Amino acid sequence: MTETKIPKATAKRLPIYYRYLNILRDADKTRVSSTELSEAVKVDSATIRRDFSYFGALGKRGYGYDVDSLLKFFKKILNQDKLTNAALIGVGNLGNALLNFNFHQNSNVRISAAFDVRDDLANTVKSGVPIYPMDELRQQLNDQQIKIVILTVPAEVAQDATDEAIAGGVRGILNFTPIRVSVPTNVRVQNVDLTNELQTLIYFLDHYNEEA
Structure with missing residues:
Protein backbone atom coordinates (compact mmCIF):
# COMPACT_ATOMS: atom_id res chain seq x y z
CA MET A 1 0.00 0.00 0.00
CA THR A 2 1.40 3.40 -1.01
CA GLU A 3 1.99 5.75 1.92
CA THR A 4 -0.46 8.64 1.98
CA LYS A 5 1.20 12.06 2.23
CA ILE A 6 -1.09 14.44 4.09
CA PRO A 7 -0.77 18.06 5.27
CA LYS A 8 0.76 18.60 8.72
CA ALA A 9 -2.41 20.31 9.92
CA THR A 10 -4.41 17.20 9.04
CA ALA A 11 -1.87 14.94 10.76
CA LYS A 12 -2.23 16.97 13.97
CA ARG A 13 -6.00 16.46 13.94
CA LEU A 14 -5.94 12.68 13.47
CA PRO A 15 -5.27 11.87 17.17
CA ILE A 16 -8.19 14.15 18.11
CA TYR A 17 -10.52 12.22 15.83
CA TYR A 18 -9.19 8.92 17.14
CA ARG A 19 -9.73 9.89 20.77
CA TYR A 20 -13.33 10.95 20.19
CA LEU A 21 -14.09 7.83 18.17
CA ASN A 22 -12.98 5.79 21.19
CA ILE A 23 -15.45 7.74 23.31
CA LEU A 24 -18.22 6.99 20.80
CA ARG A 25 -17.38 3.29 20.79
CA ASP A 26 -17.42 3.17 24.60
CA ALA A 27 -20.88 4.76 24.44
CA ASP A 28 -22.04 1.99 22.03
CA LYS A 29 -22.38 4.45 19.14
CA THR A 30 -22.10 2.61 15.82
CA ARG A 31 -22.01 5.50 13.35
CA VAL A 32 -21.36 9.22 13.31
CA SER A 33 -21.79 12.05 10.83
CA SER A 34 -19.21 14.72 10.02
CA THR A 35 -21.57 17.25 11.61
CA GLU A 36 -21.63 15.31 14.89
CA LEU A 37 -17.86 14.98 14.82
CA SER A 38 -17.58 18.70 14.12
CA GLU A 39 -19.63 19.64 17.16
CA ALA A 40 -17.61 17.33 19.40
CA VAL A 41 -14.05 18.12 18.34
CA LYS A 42 -14.65 21.77 17.35
CA VAL A 43 -13.40 21.33 13.79
CA ASP A 44 -15.74 22.39 10.98
CA SER A 45 -17.38 19.53 9.09
CA ALA A 46 -15.89 20.57 5.72
CA THR A 47 -12.40 20.27 7.20
CA ILE A 48 -13.22 16.85 8.65
CA ARG A 49 -14.50 15.60 5.29
CA ARG A 50 -11.39 16.96 3.57
CA ASP A 51 -9.11 15.35 6.16
CA PHE A 52 -10.82 12.00 5.69
CA SER A 53 -10.77 12.32 1.89
CA TYR A 54 -6.98 11.99 1.88
CA PHE A 55 -7.47 8.34 2.83
CA GLY A 56 -10.18 7.49 0.30
CA ALA A 57 -13.86 6.72 0.84
CA LEU A 58 -14.17 6.30 4.61
CA GLY A 59 -17.88 7.10 4.82
CA LYS A 60 -21.12 6.87 2.87
CA ARG A 61 -23.36 9.74 1.82
CA GLY A 62 -26.53 9.72 3.90
CA TYR A 63 -25.05 7.23 6.38
CA GLY A 64 -21.98 8.93 7.78
CA TYR A 65 -19.03 7.01 9.13
CA ASP A 66 -18.95 3.60 10.75
CA VAL A 67 -17.30 4.08 14.16
CA ASP A 68 -15.61 0.67 14.37
CA SER A 69 -14.27 0.89 10.82
CA LEU A 70 -12.86 4.38 11.42
CA LEU A 71 -11.28 3.27 14.69
CA LYS A 72 -9.55 0.33 13.04
CA PHE A 73 -8.35 2.55 10.21
CA PHE A 74 -6.96 5.32 12.43
CA LYS A 75 -5.46 2.78 14.82
CA LYS A 76 -3.39 1.47 11.93
CA ILE A 77 -2.53 4.92 10.57
CA LEU A 78 -1.45 6.19 14.01
CA ASN A 79 0.36 2.94 14.90
CA GLN A 80 -1.81 2.57 17.98
CA ASP A 81 -1.25 -1.19 17.94
CA LYS A 82 2.49 -0.62 18.38
CA LEU A 83 3.88 0.49 21.75
Missing part, protein backbone atom coordinates in the same frame (compact mmCIF):
# COMPACT_ATOMS: atom_id res chain seq x y z
CA THR A 84 6.38 3.34 21.52
CA ASN A 85 8.86 3.85 24.35
CA ALA A 86 9.92 7.40 25.19
CA ALA A 87 12.45 8.84 27.63
CA LEU A 88 11.98 11.81 29.94
CA ILE A 89 14.96 14.13 30.35
CA GLY A 90 14.59 16.25 33.48
CA VAL A 91 12.60 15.07 36.51
CA GLY A 92 11.64 18.43 38.01
CA ASN A 93 8.11 19.63 38.73
CA LEU A 94 6.90 19.27 35.14
CA GLY A 95 8.83 16.05 34.65
CA ASN A 96 7.22 14.57 37.76
CA ALA A 97 3.78 15.51 36.49
CA LEU A 98 4.49 13.81 33.16
CA LEU A 99 5.74 10.69 34.93
CA ASN A 100 2.49 10.52 36.87
CA PHE A 101 0.41 10.98 33.73
CA ASN A 102 -0.62 7.60 32.35
CA PHE A 103 0.42 8.01 28.72
CA HIS A 104 -0.04 4.32 28.00
CA GLN A 105 -3.68 4.41 29.05
CA ASN A 106 -4.41 7.30 26.71
CA SER A 107 -2.12 6.49 23.79
CA ASN A 108 0.47 4.04 22.49
CA VAL A 109 3.32 5.89 24.24
CA ARG A 110 5.04 4.78 27.44
CA ILE A 111 7.78 6.58 29.35
CA SER A 112 10.22 3.73 29.94
CA ALA A 113 13.25 5.68 31.20
CA ALA A 114 14.00 9.04 32.83
CA PHE A 115 17.19 11.01 33.36
CA ASP A 116 18.24 13.69 35.84
CA VAL A 117 21.42 15.33 37.15
CA ARG A 118 20.39 15.11 40.83
CA ASP A 119 22.26 12.44 42.78
CA ASP A 120 19.25 11.77 45.02
CA LEU A 121 17.13 10.86 41.97
CA ALA A 122 19.64 8.81 40.01
CA ASN A 123 19.21 5.03 40.27
CA THR A 124 15.75 5.32 41.81
CA VAL A 125 12.31 4.46 40.46
CA LYS A 126 9.40 6.92 40.29
CA SER A 127 5.92 5.97 39.11
CA GLY A 128 7.36 2.70 37.88
CA VAL A 129 9.98 4.41 35.71
CA PRO A 130 13.72 3.93 36.38
CA ILE A 131 15.70 7.17 36.65
CA TYR A 132 19.27 7.19 35.37
CA PRO A 133 22.05 9.76 35.84
CA MET A 134 22.49 12.13 32.92
CA ASP A 135 25.93 10.75 32.08
CA GLU A 136 24.22 7.48 31.08
CA LEU A 137 21.79 9.20 28.67
CA ARG A 138 23.52 8.32 25.41
CA GLN A 139 24.22 4.72 26.41
CA GLN A 140 20.73 3.98 27.75
CA LEU A 141 18.98 5.49 24.74
CA ASN A 142 21.13 3.31 22.50
CA ASP A 143 20.74 0.16 24.60
CA GLN A 144 16.96 0.54 24.98
CA GLN A 145 16.54 1.72 21.36
CA ILE A 146 14.50 4.74 22.46
CA LYS A 147 13.88 7.14 19.57
CA ILE A 148 11.69 9.77 21.28
CA VAL A 149 12.50 11.98 24.27
CA ILE A 150 10.52 14.51 26.28
CA LEU A 151 12.70 17.47 27.22
CA THR A 152 11.88 19.26 30.50
CA VAL A 153 15.30 20.51 31.57
CA PRO A 154 16.29 24.12 32.40
CA ALA A 155 16.73 26.28 29.31
CA GLU A 156 20.47 26.76 29.82
CA VAL A 157 21.18 23.03 29.40
CA ALA A 158 18.51 22.23 26.83
CA GLN A 159 20.87 22.24 23.84
CA ASP A 160 23.46 20.08 25.59
CA ALA A 161 20.77 17.55 26.56
CA THR A 162 19.46 17.62 23.00
CA ASP A 163 22.92 16.96 21.56
CA GLU A 164 23.44 13.99 23.89
CA ALA A 165 20.01 12.58 23.06
CA ILE A 166 20.69 12.82 19.32
CA ALA A 167 24.06 11.12 19.85
CA GLY A 168 22.06 8.33 21.50
CA GLY A 169 19.99 7.83 18.35
CA VAL A 170 16.92 9.94 19.12
CA ARG A 171 14.78 10.95 16.12
CA GLY A 172 12.00 12.91 17.81
CA ILE A 173 11.95 15.49 20.64
CA LEU A 174 8.96 16.89 22.50
CA ASN A 175 10.48 20.12 23.78
CA PHE A 176 8.90 21.76 26.83
CA THR A 177 11.78 24.21 27.28
CA PRO A 178 11.39 27.88 26.24
CA ILE A 179 14.27 27.77 23.75
CA ARG A 180 14.29 26.40 20.20
CA VAL A 181 16.94 23.70 20.12
CA SER A 182 19.05 23.09 17.02
CA VAL A 183 18.84 19.61 15.50
CA PRO A 184 19.92 17.84 12.29
CA THR A 185 17.43 17.63 9.44
CA ASN A 186 16.61 13.99 10.23
CA VAL A 187 15.40 14.85 13.76
CA ARG A 188 11.94 16.31 14.34
CA VAL A 189 11.18 18.68 17.22
CA GLN A 190 7.71 19.47 18.54
CA ASN A 191 7.80 22.58 20.75
CA VAL A 192 5.35 22.93 23.63
CA ASP A 193 5.73 26.43 25.09
CA LEU A 194 3.21 26.72 27.94
CA THR A 195 4.05 30.37 28.61
CA ASN A 196 3.57 31.29 24.95
CA GLU A 197 0.24 29.46 24.81
CA LEU A 198 -0.98 31.25 27.93
CA GLN A 199 0.12 34.65 26.60
CA THR A 200 -1.64 33.93 23.30
CA LEU A 201 -4.82 33.04 25.17
CA ILE A 202 -4.64 36.28 27.16
CA TYR A 203 -4.10 38.27 23.96
CA PHE A 204 -7.17 36.73 22.35
CA LEU A 205 -9.26 37.44 25.44
CA ASP A 206 -8.12 41.09 25.45
CA HIS A 207 -8.41 41.79 21.72
CA TYR A 208 -11.16 39.56 20.34
CA ASN A 209 -14.70 39.67 21.64
CA GLU A 210 -17.66 37.45 20.75
CA GLU A 211 -18.81 39.84 18.03
CA ALA A 212 -15.45 39.75 16.20
Whole structure:
Protein backbone atom coordinates (compact mmCIF):
# COMPACT_ATOMS: atom_id res chain seq x y z
CA MET A 1 0.00 0.00 0.00
CA THR A 2 1.40 3.40 -1.01
CA GLU A 3 1.99 5.75 1.92
CA THR A 4 -0.46 8.64 1.98
CA LYS A 5 1.20 12.06 2.23
CA ILE A 6 -1.09 14.44 4.09
CA PRO A 7 -0.77 18.06 5.27
CA LYS A 8 0.76 18.60 8.72
CA ALA A 9 -2.41 20.31 9.92
CA THR A 10 -4.41 17.20 9.04
CA ALA A 11 -1.87 14.94 10.76
CA LYS A 12 -2.23 16.97 13.97
CA ARG A 13 -6.00 16.46 13.94
CA LEU A 14 -5.94 12.68 13.47
CA PRO A 15 -5.27 11.87 17.17
CA ILE A 16 -8.19 14.15 18.11
CA TYR A 17 -10.52 12.22 15.83
CA TYR A 18 -9.19 8.92 17.14
CA ARG A 19 -9.73 9.89 20.77
CA TYR A 20 -13.33 10.95 20.19
CA LEU A 21 -14.09 7.83 18.17
CA ASN A 22 -12.98 5.79 21.19
CA ILE A 23 -15.45 7.74 23.31
CA LEU A 24 -18.22 6.99 20.80
CA ARG A 25 -17.38 3.29 20.79
CA ASP A 26 -17.42 3.17 24.60
CA ALA A 27 -20.88 4.76 24.44
CA ASP A 28 -22.04 1.99 22.03
CA LYS A 29 -22.38 4.45 19.14
CA THR A 30 -22.10 2.61 15.82
CA ARG A 31 -22.01 5.50 13.35
CA VAL A 32 -21.36 9.22 13.31
CA SER A 33 -21.79 12.05 10.83
CA SER A 34 -19.21 14.72 10.02
CA THR A 35 -21.57 17.25 11.61
CA GLU A 36 -21.63 15.31 14.89
CA LEU A 37 -17.86 14.98 14.82
CA SER A 38 -17.58 18.70 14.12
CA GLU A 39 -19.63 19.64 17.16
CA ALA A 40 -17.61 17.33 19.40
CA VAL A 41 -14.05 18.12 18.34
CA LYS A 42 -14.65 21.77 17.35
CA VAL A 43 -13.40 21.33 13.79
CA ASP A 44 -15.74 22.39 10.98
CA SER A 45 -17.38 19.53 9.09
CA ALA A 46 -15.89 20.57 5.72
CA THR A 47 -12.40 20.27 7.20
CA ILE A 48 -13.22 16.85 8.65
CA ARG A 49 -14.50 15.60 5.29
CA ARG A 50 -11.39 16.96 3.57
CA ASP A 51 -9.11 15.35 6.16
CA PHE A 52 -10.82 12.00 5.69
CA SER A 53 -10.77 12.32 1.89
CA TYR A 54 -6.98 11.99 1.88
CA PHE A 55 -7.47 8.34 2.83
CA GLY A 56 -10.18 7.49 0.30
CA ALA A 57 -13.86 6.72 0.84
CA LEU A 58 -14.17 6.30 4.61
CA GLY A 59 -17.88 7.10 4.82
CA LYS A 60 -21.12 6.87 2.87
CA ARG A 61 -23.36 9.74 1.82
CA GLY A 62 -26.53 9.72 3.90
CA TYR A 63 -25.05 7.23 6.38
CA GLY A 64 -21.98 8.93 7.78
CA TYR A 65 -19.03 7.01 9.13
CA ASP A 66 -18.95 3.60 10.75
CA VAL A 67 -17.30 4.08 14.16
CA ASP A 68 -15.61 0.67 14.37
CA SER A 69 -14.27 0.89 10.82
CA LEU A 70 -12.86 4.38 11.42
CA LEU A 71 -11.28 3.27 14.69
CA LYS A 72 -9.55 0.33 13.04
CA PHE A 73 -8.35 2.55 10.21
CA PHE A 74 -6.96 5.32 12.43
CA LYS A 75 -5.46 2.78 14.82
CA LYS A 76 -3.39 1.47 11.93
CA ILE A 77 -2.53 4.92 10.57
CA LEU A 78 -1.45 6.19 14.01
CA ASN A 79 0.36 2.94 14.90
CA GLN A 80 -1.81 2.57 17.98
CA ASP A 81 -1.25 -1.19 17.94
CA LYS A 82 2.49 -0.62 18.38
CA LEU A 83 3.88 0.49 21.75
CA THR A 84 6.38 3.34 21.52
CA ASN A 85 8.86 3.85 24.35
CA ALA A 86 9.92 7.40 25.19
CA ALA A 87 12.45 8.84 27.63
CA LEU A 88 11.98 11.81 29.94
CA ILE A 89 14.96 14.13 30.35
CA GLY A 90 14.59 16.25 33.48
CA VAL A 91 12.60 15.07 36.51
CA GLY A 92 11.64 18.43 38.01
CA ASN A 93 8.11 19.63 38.73
CA LEU A 94 6.90 19.27 35.14
CA GLY A 95 8.83 16.05 34.65
CA ASN A 96 7.22 14.57 37.76
CA ALA A 97 3.78 15.51 36.49
CA LEU A 98 4.49 13.81 33.16
CA LEU A 99 5.74 10.69 34.93
CA ASN A 100 2.49 10.52 36.87
CA PHE A 101 0.41 10.98 33.73
CA ASN A 102 -0.62 7.60 32.35
CA PHE A 103 0.42 8.01 28.72
CA HIS A 104 -0.04 4.32 28.00
CA GLN A 105 -3.68 4.41 29.05
CA ASN A 106 -4.41 7.30 26.71
CA SER A 107 -2.12 6.49 23.79
CA ASN A 108 0.47 4.04 22.49
CA VAL A 109 3.32 5.89 24.24
CA ARG A 110 5.04 4.78 27.44
CA ILE A 111 7.78 6.58 29.35
CA SER A 112 10.22 3.73 29.94
CA ALA A 113 13.25 5.68 31.20
CA ALA A 114 14.00 9.04 32.83
CA PHE A 115 17.19 11.01 33.36
CA ASP A 116 18.24 13.69 35.84
CA VAL A 117 21.42 15.33 37.15
CA ARG A 118 20.39 15.11 40.83
CA ASP A 119 22.26 12.44 42.78
CA ASP A 120 19.25 11.77 45.02
CA LEU A 121 17.13 10.86 41.97
CA ALA A 122 19.64 8.81 40.01
CA ASN A 123 19.21 5.03 40.27
CA THR A 124 15.75 5.32 41.81
CA VAL A 125 12.31 4.46 40.46
CA LYS A 126 9.40 6.92 40.29
CA SER A 127 5.92 5.97 39.11
CA GLY A 128 7.36 2.70 37.88
CA VAL A 129 9.98 4.41 35.71
CA PRO A 130 13.72 3.93 36.38
CA ILE A 131 15.70 7.17 36.65
CA TYR A 132 19.27 7.19 35.37
CA PRO A 133 22.05 9.76 35.84
CA MET A 134 22.49 12.13 32.92
CA ASP A 135 25.93 10.75 32.08
CA GLU A 136 24.22 7.48 31.08
CA LEU A 137 21.79 9.20 28.67
CA ARG A 138 23.52 8.32 25.41
CA GLN A 139 24.22 4.72 26.41
CA GLN A 140 20.73 3.98 27.75
CA LEU A 141 18.98 5.49 24.74
CA ASN A 142 21.13 3.31 22.50
CA ASP A 143 20.74 0.16 24.60
CA GLN A 144 16.96 0.54 24.98
CA GLN A 145 16.54 1.72 21.36
CA ILE A 146 14.50 4.74 22.46
CA LYS A 147 13.88 7.14 19.57
CA ILE A 148 11.69 9.77 21.28
CA VAL A 149 12.50 11.98 24.27
CA ILE A 150 10.52 14.51 26.28
CA LEU A 151 12.70 17.47 27.22
CA THR A 152 11.88 19.26 30.50
CA VAL A 153 15.30 20.51 31.57
CA PRO A 154 16.29 24.12 32.40
CA ALA A 155 16.73 26.28 29.31
CA GLU A 156 20.47 26.76 29.82
CA VAL A 157 21.18 23.03 29.40
CA ALA A 158 18.51 22.23 26.83
CA GLN A 159 20.87 22.24 23.84
CA ASP A 160 23.46 20.08 25.59
CA ALA A 161 20.77 17.55 26.56
CA THR A 162 19.46 17.62 23.00
CA ASP A 163 22.92 16.96 21.56
CA GLU A 164 23.44 13.99 23.89
CA ALA A 165 20.01 12.58 23.06
CA ILE A 166 20.69 12.82 19.32
CA ALA A 167 24.06 11.12 19.85
CA GLY A 168 22.06 8.33 21.50
CA GLY A 169 19.99 7.83 18.35
CA VAL A 170 16.92 9.94 19.12
CA ARG A 171 14.78 10.95 16.12
CA GLY A 172 12.00 12.91 17.81
CA ILE A 173 11.95 15.49 20.64
CA LEU A 174 8.96 16.89 22.50
CA ASN A 175 10.48 20.12 23.78
CA PHE A 176 8.90 21.76 26.83
CA THR A 177 11.78 24.21 27.28
CA PRO A 178 11.39 27.88 26.24
CA ILE A 179 14.27 27.77 23.75
CA ARG A 180 14.29 26.40 20.20
CA VAL A 181 16.94 23.70 20.12
CA SER A 182 19.05 23.09 17.02
CA VAL A 183 18.84 19.61 15.50
CA PRO A 184 19.92 17.84 12.29
CA THR A 185 17.43 17.63 9.44
CA ASN A 186 16.61 13.99 10.23
CA VAL A 187 15.40 14.85 13.76
CA ARG A 188 11.94 16.31 14.34
CA VAL A 189 11.18 18.68 17.22
CA GLN A 190 7.71 19.47 18.54
CA ASN A 191 7.80 22.58 20.75
CA VAL A 192 5.35 22.93 23.63
CA ASP A 193 5.73 26.43 25.09
CA LEU A 194 3.21 26.72 27.94
CA THR A 195 4.05 30.37 28.61
CA ASN A 196 3.57 31.29 24.95
CA GLU A 197 0.24 29.46 24.81
CA LEU A 198 -0.98 31.25 27.93
CA GLN A 199 0.12 34.65 26.60
CA THR A 200 -1.64 33.93 23.30
CA LEU A 201 -4.82 33.04 25.17
CA ILE A 202 -4.64 36.28 27.16
CA TYR A 203 -4.10 38.27 23.96
CA PHE A 204 -7.17 36.73 22.35
CA LEU A 205 -9.26 37.44 25.44
CA ASP A 206 -8.12 41.09 25.45
CA HIS A 207 -8.41 41.79 21.72
CA TYR A 208 -11.16 39.56 20.34
CA ASN A 209 -14.70 39.67 21.64
CA GLU A 210 -17.66 37.45 20.75
CA GLU A 211 -18.81 39.84 18.03
CA ALA A 212 -15.45 39.75 16.20
